[in-house]
Amino acid sequence: xxxxxxxxxxxxxxxxxxxxxxxxxxxxxxxxxxxxxxxxxxxxxxxxxxxxxxxxxxxxxxxxxxxxxxxxxxxxxxxxxxxxxxxxx
Amino acid sequence: xxxxxxxxxxxxxxxxxxxxxxxxxxxxxxxxxxxxxxxxxxxxxxxxxxxxxxxxxxxxxxxxxxxxxxxxxxxxxxxxxxxxxxxxxxxxxxxxxxxxxxxxxxxxxxxxxxxxxxxxxxxxxxxxxxxxxxxxxxxxxxxxxxxxxxxxxxxxxxxxxxxxxxxxxxxxxxxxxxxxxxxxxxxxxxxxxxxxxxxxxxxxxxxxxxxxxxxxxxxxxxxxxxxxxxxxxxxxxxxxxxxxxxxxxxxxxxxxxxxxxxxxxxxxxxxxxxxxxxxxxxxxxxxxxxxxxxxxxxxxxxxxxxxxxxxxxxxxxxxxxxxxxxxxxxxxxxxxxxxxxxxxxxxxxxxxxxxxxxxxxxxxxxxxxxxxxxxxxxxxxxxxxxxxxxxxxxxxxxxxxxxxxxxxxxxxx
Numbered sequence: 460x461x462x463x464x465x466x467x468x469x470x471x472x473x474x475x476x477x478x479x480x481x482x483x484x485x486x487x488x489x490x491x492x493x494x495x496x497x498x499x500x501x502x503x504x505x506x507x508x509x510x511x512x513x514x515x516x517x518x519x520x521x522x523x524x525x526x527x528x529x530x531x532x533x534x535x536x537x538x539x540x541x542x543x544x545x546x547x548x
Numbered sequence: 549x550x551x552x553x554x555x556x557x558x559x560x561x562x563x564x565x566x567x568x569x570x571x572x573x574x575x576x577x578x579x580x581x582x583x584x585x586x587x588x589x590x591x592x593x594x595x596x597x598x599x600x601x602x603x604x605x606x607x608x609x610x611x612x613x614x615x616x617x618x619x620x621x622x623x624x625x626x627x628x629x630x631x632x633x634x635x636x637x638x639x640x641x642x643x644x645x646x647x648x649x650x651x652x653x654x655x656x657x658x659x660x661x662x663x664x665x666x667x668x669x670x671x672x673x674x675x676x677x678x679x680x681x682x683x684x685x686x687x688x689x690x691x692x693x694x695x696x697x698x699x700x701x702x703x704x705x706x707x708x709x710x711x712x713x714x715x716x717x718x719x720x721x722x723x724x725x726x727x728x729x730x731x732x733x734x735x736x737x738x739x740x741x742x743x744x745x746x747x748x749x750x751x752x753x754x755x756x757x758x759x760x761x762x763x764x765x766x767x768x769x770x771x772x773x774x775x776x777x778x779x780x781x782x783x784x785x786x787x788x789x790x791x792x793x794x795x796x797x798x799x800x801x802x803x804x805x806x807x808x809x810x811x812x813x814x815x816x817x818x819x820x821x822x823x824x825x826x827x828x829x830x831x832x833x834x835x836x837x838x839x840x841x842x843x844x845x846x847x848x849x850x851x852x853x854x855x856x857x858x859x860x861x862x863x864x865x866x867x868x869x870x871x872x873x874x875x876x877x878x879x880x881x882x883x884x885x886x887x888x889x890x891x892x893x894x895x896x897x898x899x900x901x902x903x904x905x906x907x908x909x910x911x912x913x914x915x916x917x918x919x920x921x922x923x924x925x926x927x928x929x930x931x932x933x934x935x936x937x938x939x940x941x942x943x944x945x946x947x948x949x950x951x952x953x954x955x956x957x958x959x960x961x
Contacts, residue, residue, distance in 0.1 A: 460856065474856060478846030480800070493946055500798040500889055500945040504787035506849040528801075529849045 461531075463513070466538040467520045479512035482523055482542075508534065510542075571746045574773050578606045580928060581766055581775040583753050583789060585609035586618040587729070587914065588906050589781035590736035590747075591921020592928070594652070597743035599922070600929035605745045606773065607737075608766070610752035614733030617783045620851075620883035621914040622806050622828065622840045623729045624819055626663045628690045628721040630679050633939035634892065634953045635686045637919060640936065642723060644918030652735035656727045657833060663724020664702055666822040666868075668713035675823075676719035683721070693720045702818050704869060711867045713825060724819050726830055729914055736921065756793040756903070763793065763903040777928055779904045784849075784884035786894075786907035795899045797907060798945045799886045803844040804911055805857045807880040809872070811835030816869075825864035836878060839865060843885060843911060851882040885910045890950035895924065895940045896933045904928055905942065912953075 461473040481503060486494045503509075506529055513524050513536070523542045525534040537545070556562065580596060582589045585607045597603040609615075625645055627638040649656050667673045676692050683690035694717045699707040707715055737747055748770075755767035756778065765774035780789045790797050812835050821828040826842040841861045844854070858877065866873055886908045888894060893916070894908035906924050909916070919936075926934045933941055939951055 461854075474845070496946045496948070497796075501796045502787065502798060502800055503796065504799055504801055504847075506788055506801070528847060531848050531850060531852070 463524070463533055464536050465515045465518075465520065466522045466536050466541075468515055468518055471515065475515060475517055477514040477516050479514055479521070482510040482512060571748050574606065574748070574770070575604075575746075576774070577604075578773065578775040579604040580777045580779065581605070581773060582607045582779045582781060583609075583766065584616075584781040584783075585613045585733075585737070585747055585749060586616050586781060586783065587614060587733045587736065587917040588618075588783070588909070588920050588924070589779070590614070590733055590740060591917050592779060592781060592906065592924045593745045593747075593921075594736040594740040594743075595922045595925035596929060597740050597745050600925055602929060603740075603744035605740070606775070607740070607745060607747045608751045608753055608768065609747075609749045612749045613737055613747060614730055617883040617885065617909070617913055618729055618733045618917075620804075620806070620881055621729055622830070622838050623726045623832075623914060624663070624821075624828065624830065625658075625725040625727060625915045626721055626819075627688045627723070628663065628665070628679055628683050628719060629953060630675070630682060631892075631939075631951055631953050632682060632686060633951055635682055635688055637936055637940075638915060639686060639688050640922070641916050641919035642725070644922060645725070645727065648732070648735065648918060652739040654731050654735035654738060656731040656735060658725055658727045659833070660723055660725045661817055661819050661830065662701070663721040663819045664698065664821065665719040665721070666698070666715050666820065666824075667717050667719070668715060668822065668824045670716075672824055673717055676717065679719055688721075689723055690719060690721045693718055702816075702820065704816050704871075705820065706868055706870055713864075713867065715868075726819065726832070728833075732914075732917055736917075753789065753792070756789075756900075758794070758900065761899075762901040777902045777904065779906065779924065779928055781906040781924075783886055783907065783909045783913055786886045786905070790898075790905065790907070793898070793900050793903055797886075797894060797905075797942070798888055799894070799908055800847050801849055801884050802847045802887045803851060803882045804840070804842075804885045805844065805853055805880065805882040806838070806840035807853075807858060807861075807877050808832070808836040808838050809875040810878045812837070812875065815871075820868065822864070822868065825868070827861055827864045827868070829865065829869070837872065837875065843887060844882075849884055851884055853880040853882055885913075887911075889945075891953040892951035893920075893940050894942050895920065896927050896937045896942070898942060908940075 757765040888908040
């Protein structure tokens with residue numbers, strides 16, 4: 460079984476986690492319908508390293524992982540607080 | 549047997565297959581370039597040549613003919629979907645499949661088995677009734693049957709109530725069929741090439757050449773080629789190729805795995821599916837039990853197999869068919885599938901002029917091969933979205949007009 464390192468619970472089996480898709484910013488509420496539908500439905504679907512939301516289902520804990528979508532290698536995992544403070548700095 | 553095979557191979561009466569002949573040079577210009585030599589791309593080429601008189605076509609593939617998802621599906625053909633748009637579309641596909649062996653002169657081993665979508669809950673029975681009514685209304689042979697009838701028609705199935713999810717009934721679709729998927733691709737290639745279409749395997753597209761917002765050709769690892777119109781039919785890599793053309797798609801690339809058991813004598817005539825248990829199974833002509841489930845839990849551009857998939861699949865499979873505990877897995881494989889938010893394909897016109905797309909085929913692409921080729925050919929030849937493809941246009945995601953196909957294989961009810 461593949462192992463993922465949860466920032467809260469440590470290493471756990473991958474089947475305890477739920478894939479929640481790319482980290483992306485929501486558009487402003489005043490945006491056009493096209494921008495909004497693009498945010499909802501259209502994907503970059505990159506073949507490479509991508510920052511993704513993951514959920515540890517048993518503890519209902521959300522966090523961010525960088526994963527290579529070709530090799531399935533998980534490069535790192537971070538709590539949302541760490542991730543966004545690092546991104547700001 | 550080996551001697552007979554050798555004799556067959558050396559017999560001068562059998563000429564080589566034209567679809568395997570290598571085309572050394574490109575022409576300077578084509579009417580249509582099709583990216584992807586799978587079932588869909590080749591069917592599009594075939595119907596363009598046979599129905600619309602367009603045969604100056606090059607079909608390109610970075611690997612080999614029919615080597616992608618055309619060769620990785622579990623070959624189930626059916627029309628018992630849920631939405632009227634989906635049912636009308638897949639119904640036309642079944643009709644084309646029935647005459648295909650004759651039309652392309654290759655035996656696709658089309659075999660009608662009867663298709664059972666099992667229901668284990670009241671909610672699933674309700675969905676089955678809904679699907680049956682939509683199907684009947686559109687002239688597709690479908691009915692809801694109770695548990696006794698399921699047991700009578702499919703005696704191999706475990707109908708015991710001493711299981712976690714007893715079978716309450718099923719949606720029964722008698723025309724549900726199997727066919728040899730490789731032969732479908734080879735047949736379309738053969739038919740298209742006999743009409744002058746060129747197929748170039750081992751040719752990777754690395755860019756789309758544009759003039760303003762108009763596609764005029766493709767860049768390949770063998771140099772640029774120019775064409776009036778370009779079609780992309782590259783399941784699994786749709787987002788990567790559309791990015792070369794300059795637009796994005798509502799697609800996540802997620803692996804779909806399958807496996808077969810060692811071959812045994814015929815025990816299962818029917819095709820058995822359970823949406824609630826996420827399994828489907830049929831027995832191939834050579835005796836292997838062909839099994840699949842839902843897509844992987846997360847996105848990946850890789851076709852590796854996992855133990856998790858097989859454990860999850862077998863846990864449910866053994867409840868339906870306890871005798872399978874004695875069988876061993878012979879082969880396993882995966883393919884990468886284009887998953888759309890509404891479990892429906894994305895076909896037809898794109899934001900780029902003269903550039904057409906055939907994508908979003910998730911877990912339901914093989915059964916659509918003929919109709920997709922037939923209607924994509926019409927779309928390319930006329931430059932307009934055919935009525936049958938209108939519900940599946942890329943625009944629907946911007947108009948909040950999604951199709952919501954809950955009859956797709958990987959969906960629970």
